[in-house]
Amino acid sequence: MLHLEFYDSDQEIERRTGADIAWVFDLEGEEGFRVREENVIQDLTELQGIVLATGGGSVLSKETRNRLSARGIVVYLETPIEKQVARTQRDKRRPLLQTEEAPREVLERLAAERNPLYAEIADFTVRTDEQSARAVASQIIDQLGF
Numbered sequence: 414m415l416h417l418e419f420y421d422s423d424q425e426i427e428r429r430t431g432a433d434i435a436w437v438f439d440l441e442g443e444e445g446f447r448v449r450e451e452n453v454i455q456d457l458t459e460l461q462g463i464v465l466a467t468g469g470g471s472v473l474s475k476e477t478r479n480r481l482s483a484r485g486i487v488v489y490l491e492t493p494i495e496k497q498v499a500r501t502q503r504d505k506r507r508p509l510l511q512t513e514e515a516p517r518e519v520l521e522r523l524a525a526e527r528n529p530l531y532a533e534i535a536d537f538t539v540r541t542d543e544q545s546a547r548a549v550a551s552q553i554i555d556q557l558g559f
């Protein structure tokens with residue numbers, strides 16, 4: 414819709430390693446994954462005129478937060494826990510949710526830690542719960558004023 418090149422930091426990690434995210438977590442742990450994520454976002458934020466979707470945990474890095482806010486317009490896609498639970502229910506590719514702990518509890522814990530960080534760097538916030546992906550995209554484009 415914006416006719417800009419699209420990148421996703423998870424996909425870029427998978428492209429560079431030739432492994433999927435779950436495999437990277439398995440071999441290198443979350444710590445190893447976060448180092449890769451920080452490096453990939455460092456490189457991608459050097460590019461101009463792109464749309465970048467970041468992994469949900471990327472904001473845990475202060476360097477990443479600084480790079481995203483310094484080099485881009487940051488849109489926080491806010492989704493209530495209820496929706497997050499529904500949308501991830503059948504997804505087996507999210508290592509942080511493949512644990513004994515109930516997904517809702519994990520998602521609540523992650524949200525408590527991360528929501529203030531998303532809010533800190535967001536230029537604006539769009540709620541994704543009541544609208545289709547296309548409607549969310551239109552709303553973002555309206556807010557950008559492009």
Ligand SMILES: Nc1ncnc2c1ncn2[C@@H]1O[C@H](COP(=O)(O)OP(=O)(O)OP(=O)(O)O)[C@@H](O)[C@H]1O
Nearest residue numbers: 423466467468469470500501541542544545546549
């Ligand atoms: N507005 C929406 N309405 C309905 N379903 C949605 C909407 N946005 C995303 N979804 C669904 O939710 C699931 C997760 O979405 P997606 O993979 O885009 O998450 P993400 O933001 O990339 O998460 P992460 O950054 O943690 O990888 C997918 O099945 C997707 O189709």
Ligand SMILES: O=C(O)C1=C[C@@H](O)[C@@H](O)[C@H](O)C1
Nearest residue numbers: 423434468469470507508509
């Ligand atoms: O929220 C997270 O920490 C994650 C989200 C995904 O995008 C992946 O980056 C990975 O599964 C971790």
